Amino acid sequence: MNSELTVRSVAREINSARRAHFFDVNDKLTVVVKGYFIVAIVGIIVDLITNSSVLIKIDKPFIASFIRYIPTITLLIYTAALSVGLSAGSKGGPITVFRSEMRLVFLAGTDHPELLRRKYLKLIFLRSYISILVGVVVGALLYHLNNGYKLLPAVAMAIIAYTASNIYIGASVVGNLTRIRTEFVYLITIVLAVAVYISTVIGNVSAIASLGGVSLFAVSRFPTEALIVPILALAAVVAGFMLVARFELEPIERRSELISKLRFAVALRDIRGVISLSRALGDGGYTPRRLPGLLMNVTMRPRRSAIYLSCSNFYNWRLRRYIRLVLTVSVAVYAIDLSIAKATVDGLIGIPFVVLAGLEMSDTVGSLVDHPNQFINYPVEDGWLLSRSLLFPMVALLILASGINLIIFAATHLVAIEVSAPIIATMAISATFAGGFAHYRGSKGSSASMITMVPEAAAFAYLLDALPVVFANSWIIAVINTKSAMTHLQVPYSEAISTSSFLLVVPLAIWAYISNGRVVRAE
Amino acid sequence: MANDSKKGTSSAISVTDVVKKYDGGTILDKVSFKVSQGSITVLVGSNGAGKSTLIKAICGLVQPDSGNILLFGAKAGSREARIVTSVAFDEPSLYADLTVFEHLTFSARLSGIEDSDERLNELLDKFEIGYLSERLPRGFSRGQRQKVALSMALARSFKVLLLDEPYVGLDSVGKSALVDLVKEARSQKVAVLIATHSPELVAIADQMITLSNGKVTYTGEPKLDRIER
Numbered sequence: 067m068n069s070e071l072t073v074r075s076v077a078r079e080i081n082s083a084r085r086a087h088f089f090d091v092n093d094k095l096t097v098v099v100k101g102y103f104i105v106a107i108v109g110i111i112v113d114l115i116t117n118s119s120v121l122i123k124i125d126k127p128f129i130a131s132f133i134r135y136i137p138t139i140t141l142l143i144y145t146a147a148l149s150v151g152l153s154a155g156s157k158g159g160p161i162t163v164f165r166s167e168m169r170l171v172f173l174a175g176t177d178h179p180e181l182l183r184r185k186y187l188k189l190i191f192l193r194s195y196i197s198i199l200v201g202v203v204v205g206a207l208l209y210h211l212n213n214g215y216k217l218l219p220a221v222a223m224a225i226i227a228y229t230a231s232n233i234y235i236g237a238s239v240v241g242n243l244t245r246i247r248t249e250f251v252y253l254i255t256i257v258l259a260v261a262v263y264i265s266t267v268i269g270n271v272s273a274i275a276s277l278g279g280v281s282l283f284a285v286s287r288f289p290t291e292a293l294i295v296p297i298l299a300l301a302a303v304v305a306g307f308m309l310v311a312r313f314e315l316e317p318i319e320r321r322s323e324l325i326s327k328l329r330f331a332v333a334l335r336d337i338r339g340v341i342s343l344s345r346a347l348g349d350g351g352y353t354p355r356r357l358p359g360l361l362m363n364v365t366m367r368p369r370r371s372a373i374y375l376s377c378s379n380f381y382n383w384r385l386r387r388y389i390r391l392v393l394t395v396s397v398a399v400y401a402i403d404l405s406i407a408k409a410t411v412d413g414l415i416g417i418p419f420v421v422l423a424g425l426e427m428s429d430t431v432g433s434l435v436d437h438p439n440q441f442i443n444y445p446v447e448d449g450w451l452l453s454r455s456l457l458f459p460m461v462a463l464l465i466l467a468s469g470i471n472l473i474i475f476a477a478t479h480l481v482a483i484e485v486s487a488p489i490i491a492t493m494a495i496s497a498t499f500a501g502g503f504a505h506y507r508g509s510k511g512s513s514a515s516m517i518t519m520v521p522e523a524a525a526f527a528y529l530l531d532a533l534p535v536v537f538a539n540s541w542i543i544a545v546i547n548t549k550s551a552m553t554h555l556q557v558p559y560s561e562a563i564s565t566s567s568f569l570l571v572v573p574l575a576i577w578a579y580i581s582n583g584r585v586v587r588a589e
Numbered sequence: 590m591a592n593d594s595k596k597g598t599s600s601a602i603s604v605t606d607v608v609k610k611y612d613g614g615t616i617l618d619k620v621s622f623k624v625s626q627g628s629i630t631v632l633v634g635s636n637g638a639g640k641s642t643l644i645k646a647i648c649g650l651v652q653p654d655s656g657n658i659l660l661f662g663a664k665a666g667s668r669e670a671r672i673v674t675s676v677a678f679d680e681p682s683l684y685a686d687l688t689v690f691e692h693l694t695f696s697a698r699l700s701g702i703e704d705s706d707e708r709l710n711e712l713l714d715k716f717e718i719g720y721l722s723e724r725l726p727r728g729f730s731r732g733q734r735q736k737v738a739l740s741m742a743l744a745r746s747f748k749v750l751l752l753d754e755p756y757v758g759l760d761s762v763g764k765s766a767l768v769d770l771v772k773e774a775r776s777q778k779v780a781v782l783i784a785t786h787s788p789e790l791v792a793i794a795d796q797m798i799t800l801s802n803g804k805v806t807y808t809g810e811p812k813l814d815r816i817e818r
Contacts (some may be wrong), residue, residue: 076698080687083695087686090725165682170692170741173648174699175672315666316651 073176080171137292138266141277143230144295145262149255151234153248155241157347158317160234161185161310164326168319179311186310190303193231201227229296236302239309242317248386321347341425345387380462387426392466394423398497399470399490406489407480420493423467424501427459460498467494600659601626601749601780602647607656609642609803616642617653618803624796626748627778629771631791633816634800640784641679643800644753647782648676660749675700675747679754679784681738683726689713689737690722693744700745712740715766731758739763743770750774752783756790768793788813 154160161182163172172178205223240246277295324347331339401416471490475483602624609617616639624630632640645651647658649666663669683692690709697705713719716736726734735758742750755767772793774781783790791797797811807815 072701073699076695079698080684080695083691084684084686087688087725091686091727166684168650169676169678169682170684170696171699173650173671173674173676174696174745175668175701176699177668178649178666178671314652315649316645319650 073171073174077171077176135266137277138262140226141262141265142259143226144233144299145255145258147230147233148237148258149251151237152241152246152251152254154234154321155238156244156246156248156251157241158314158319158321159242160189160238161313161318162322162325163315163318164322165319168315168322172315178315182310182313183307186307190235190307193235194228197227197231198224201225225296229299232296232299232303236299236306239302239306242313243309252386341422341429380458391423391426392470394419394426395463395467396470396474398423398493399467400474402489402493403471403474403478403480403486406486420497421500423463423494424497424499426501427463427498428456428502456498456502459502460495463498464491464494467491600624601661602782603657603659604643604647605657605659607643607646607653607658609639609646609651609653616803617646619656620800620803620805621656622798622805622808624780624782626780627775628795629775629781629783629793630796630798631794631811632782632784632798632800633786633791638800639803640800641753644676644678644751644782644784647749648674648751672700673748674751675742675745675749676751677739677742677753677755679757681731681734683729683734683737685727686725688723688725689718689740692726692737692741696741697744697746700747702744702746705744709740709744712743712770715770716740717762717766732760732763735759736763739767739770743774748779750779750781752781752785754784754786756785756787764789786816788816791816 151160163185172181201224202220204227205220241251277292324343328340328343328347331343398416398419401419405416467490468487471486472483474480475486480486600623604623605621607617607620608615620639620643622630632643634640642651646653647660647665649671652666658665660670661673663673687695690713693709693712694705697709702708710719710722713722716739718733718736718740721729721733721737726737729737735755739752739755742752750771752771756764759767768789771781771783771790775795783794785791791811791813794811797807797809797815798805799807799815
């Protein structure tokens, strides 16, 4: 009566019925918006690729140094895949089963190990196709850029991408079954990364570096030990197939729900939602049931000022968040320094990190706006809520970014400190403002809170909200492009350009102030 | 409604020394109790006492760290146990791209009931959501979603019915329908376990279990004054 055959046929019918309702759920407007963004992103990628041969100067020394470091880069990719896989597994990954499916299908009289295995196989095939495709495209591109020099044929890159994908899945299974703690994942990652680094210092002929040497296939230095990692990764995936039936369902469901909300936040370009949900995913979805540090403090000592609350939240952070912030700011600062010294493309890499740093530092704003009666001891109508609550985060980010810039200068002498310091300071100030504004608009200033489901049409409102963030960071491109143009015209570089970028903060602050007042009045 | 048990046991649900820990905290601490066939048992306790986790453990969503949970002799989470179990959680979760009637139909069919239209329409009428049957759940209120989720659970074939906070979001019509349907299930020898704070559900129960900080603090006759203790 309740045979597995029946269950399979019903499961197929469910999918068929869902497909039949596709156009009822996704309206034309949404499809247009999504299509527009896909085209825009593809356009940017194509633009970068077609201009990359100009931005990256490829010559014999570059190729020689590239070959030298390929095994190391490959091993670092593998290390990253292992780290991310273990972490995802410990939170319930790699399989995704959304709550509706879990409740309707998995909790029915189905053979759920069989269902999990099927999901696992689907995941493997999907990731294999994607990774091999990405590997082939990257390999072919690098081959093309090198004017026919057989440095990285598509097949080698495909093997690397496929191996990294397998490592991720295999590690996820291990992480899921062992519930490995995040601290151990960090430790394993650091140990492996240090081992790879030491191997690089010794030289790429060392045993460890050879493991990543699969990419040297094209230059006929294909060490046999380079195949060890791909074979081990494949074995891990096969072993995972045997073990996947032991997965506990509830962590899978919880992680899947967070992923579902994360996708929704990404679809709406709700950056605040993306950050918050990423954090929740990092915590395995357990912590949202606890009271956040900010609320606890305020419950005990209510009616503190916004400045105090933004400070108290800062010292209540978890260690991993400090580490993440330092890494984010370091990458942003280094990328900006590189862009000033060398190529514009580095600045493009740095921009997302600038945005992330600003959002990390200014997340108190959302809580303050969500609960003004509990937290604010002065009238919010004065329009200074945003400014006050951002004062401490702004100073903190300014000090942090400037300190990191000093360290980078001491280590590399990449850019004169009098040139980079004003740019980095401007970056810190505008990033905090932009992040705070995004958080503010993501709260009561906007039409929906962080994870509230809103009609698709509201996506446009979110897009408009994202504009300040875009503008706040566009000055980086402006400054870098000006510098590039001046270099091209053989005009000496002037610190005045970077100093004047401070001026770009002013319109943002005015915008935030005016909008803040308007929104509060509207409420 | 219910299938015959393969292994004849006096208890439909048997929970023995179940322990579950999350992130260092003990959510269920050596929980033991039994629920017999044809009875309604209410599980009460303050927020965070472990009621939902216990329901999830019984239906196989959560694996206990230690202890045993048997449903008609089959281990919780096994296919045999899930065939006889139907569950509705405190948070209704529906496919955005299936109509209400499709939800109910697939729920019934997954438990082996092929020709279920009459029963499904009866459920929809009792909860007064017949007018929603061909609609997608997009835009449904909390109460409407809860009614659909409860209808889905009741549309299945089951010998064990697990309900986690079923009254949340329900209007008086929904509450009344639920009470009737739960009583009907009891009369058909179904073992019903309800996690609730509601006096109305405690009033129709045959047994009451109170949980506090993951421990069973009372098992016996339902007493309204023990709610929320």
